[in-house]
Amino acid sequence: MSDYHDLLPVAVEAVRRASETMRRRPPGMLTVKGDRDVASEVDYAIEREVRTFLVTETPEIGFLGEEEGPVGPAEMQWVLDPIDGTANFVRGLPLCAVSLALVHGSEAVLGVIELPFLESRFTAAKADGAYANGQRIRASSISRLSDAIVAVGDYAVGTDAEDRNRLRLALTAQLAADVQRVRMTGSAALDLAWLAEGRLDAALTLSNHAWDMAAGVVIARAAGAVVVDQDGGDHDLHSTVTLAVAPLLAEAVLATYHKAASAATGDQ
Missing domain, CATH: 3.40.190.80 (D-Maltodextrin-Binding Protein; domain 2)
Incomplete structure (x- = not known):
């Protein structure tokens, strides 16, 4: 696939749904994954919701989620972190994100990140520029x-x-x-x-x-x-x-x- 941009609307809709769930639901019970590492009920709910949506919309593309692993083809995969910053989310800190990428082989070629509590959505597709809430963005020009x-x-x-x-x-x-x-x-x-x-x-x-x-x-x-x-x-x-x-x-x-x-x- 050469025009990854065509898949951006699907990715944006998946992340929009995830962000709504994150804003609407409290963290719920926590699952311990390791030393000082937990997942909330909302992590699992978002991952399942997004996986179901993407498998339905793009059955030819596999899916890899942080909490429950991979399903489907591996050459091209959607890769999801349902809540990046779960520790912040659980404590009510707004510095957390939904992060969804499309990976082709070992290269990430499309990305959508939403900060649900800061009303910011970032998007990019390979060779197509980066945007925040629809406006083109650039890295800083700081040199020192x-x-x-x-x-x-x-x-x-x-x-x-x-x-x-x-x-x-x-x-x-x-x-x-x-x-x-x-x-x-x-x-x-x-x-x-x-x-x-x-x-x-x-x-x-x-x-x-x-x-x-x-x-x-x-x-x-x-x-x-x-x-x-x-x-x-x-x-x-x-x-x-x-x-x-x-x-x-x-x-x-x-x-x-x-x-x-x-x-x-x-x-x-």
Whole structure:
């Protein structure tokens, strides 16, 4: 398929339905998925609603959801995070998102992110520009680290959290020394959407799942941001780190990341 734009109305309608459910329903009972990681009843309700809609509308395309896994073909899939930022949603914090991407092979080619409590919807299809509520958006033109506002992903939890957080803590410390402000919103999808809109100048996430990142990567790239993995190569669905940066800051932010990585391993 070459014209992914034709599928945007289907994706927008799926996300619209999900957002209505998110606004209408309280979180309900929580399901523990791991150390300090939960899913709400609404996560499951949205995933099932969106899966049913998309399988009906596009039966030739598979589906992968965060909570209940894949169904259908794998070469081309809808990839959904029903609530990115569940911890925020459960506490009534408005920094949460519905994130839906279309993935072809290992490349995300279409993305829709909605922030239901902030009345913002972001859309993009490959080679077709990025939009917020129907208006074209571009990544920021900030060129100095000292002027940059940078979002970082959540700290790790689980049995290996101490090891995994060495890099996160080193990166936070290095950014604190170099940039105007560091932010942690609790939603990677929101970070990438706000990067695309120019509200943030970089969004750095050090652990990846396809459902967290795919839609935001499409939107950020379509807005002109640079999105790479930890070695500076092109980011794809197999990347383990997402470094998304306004174009004029890319070199400086990547250098900051590598300086932090060296500090975290003691290789200075």
